[in-house]
Amino acid sequence: MALPKVGSIGEYIREQRKHAKISLRQLAAAAGVSNPYLSQIERGLRKPSAEILNQIAKGLHVSSRALYVQAGLIDEREPESDVLAAIRADHLITERQRQVLIDIYESFRKENRAEAPAGEAQTSQKAHPAPEPRERDAHSSPNGEAPPPEGRLTAFKPYAVSPDGGDVTPESKEG
């Protein structure tokens, strides 16, 4: 329960790939890895090394850190590059343009939420109801440093794609 709804790195990759509408082989080529290996990664059968992860991130056009966080390899709660924050901070566009951008971005997000898993991302325009730049939730986490007991990396099974529950936490149990 470390992350809001983190399934596994594989799921995340596959999801992003589907959203980008590219085939497994295409991403594999873009990332510079073999197709079968990417397949196994997406299904949680393999633990991609950092390089592979990095390459995949590039192939997906997502920030490397996003993937590392998904993989549980970075615990830092650094604020994400918030698009909305950036838009609001931009002084090179007019207020009106700002509202339009915000509106569009939010409609995209809403769209994706509706058809997240294996959905047809039509990206329909879906006429924005009204400039409703509701304030985005700020990350107000006190950073409760509560890491699990340190132990050897005894994770035999890959990133875990448990059908019932997500357990990315390595069992630090020994002796």
Added chain:
Amino acid sequence: MALPKVGSIGEYIREQRKHAKISLRQLAAAAGVSNPYLSQIERGLRKPSAEILNQIAKGLHVSSRALYVQAGLIDEREPESDVLAAIRADHLITERQRQVLIDIYESFRKENRAEAPAGEAQTSQKAHPAPEPRERDAHSSPNGEAPPPEGRLTAFKPYAVSPDGGDVTPESKEG
């Protein structure tokens, strides 16, 4: 095998360890890895996987990101506060939506440049590449995602830093 190349990541780790005045074994224990393996990592004879790297970062009390950057696994340009950068880094929207947003933002910028930097452009959102990526979208954007036949990750050599700060980033556009 195992070219005794200079392992930037290894040097960095050793440096940090020395600075912390702790022995190799101590760090190994703190990081949850074996002493010999840490030794090899520090000398650039091994490529630690992301987990190991993460554990070492914890043992060293340095940010995971710092290590990943050192290892060249993360482009140092993470905390960007630019609209385009934020859009590109956002993983909550599809590639298509990303292109739309980028197009719109750039058209806004162009609009402002053309009309007047103070004329409060009407933001004619209907005469511009409005959110309608249903078609005529393909893949042609300021991002120019057309990587050359990237070679597989056939680099068997450990991290090793290029003498001129090599970078695997195929895209480096900033406006």
Added chain:
DNA sequence: CCACGATGCTTGCAATTGCAAACGCATCGG
């Protein structure tokens, strides 16, 4: 001198990564 502990390095070995080749499936064209 030799025991004792601490530091770092080298040696085999099991387990894993990551890939090439090949498979089963579905769609398109002759």
Added chain:
DNA sequence: CCGATGCGTTTGCAATTGCAAGCATCGTGG
């Protein structure tokens, strides 16, 4: 209907990671 193309997956293997055990050195002290 049969072949060609593209999809994701499975299989077998070389190369690598990562560790347990052991080695070599140095400083202390009985």
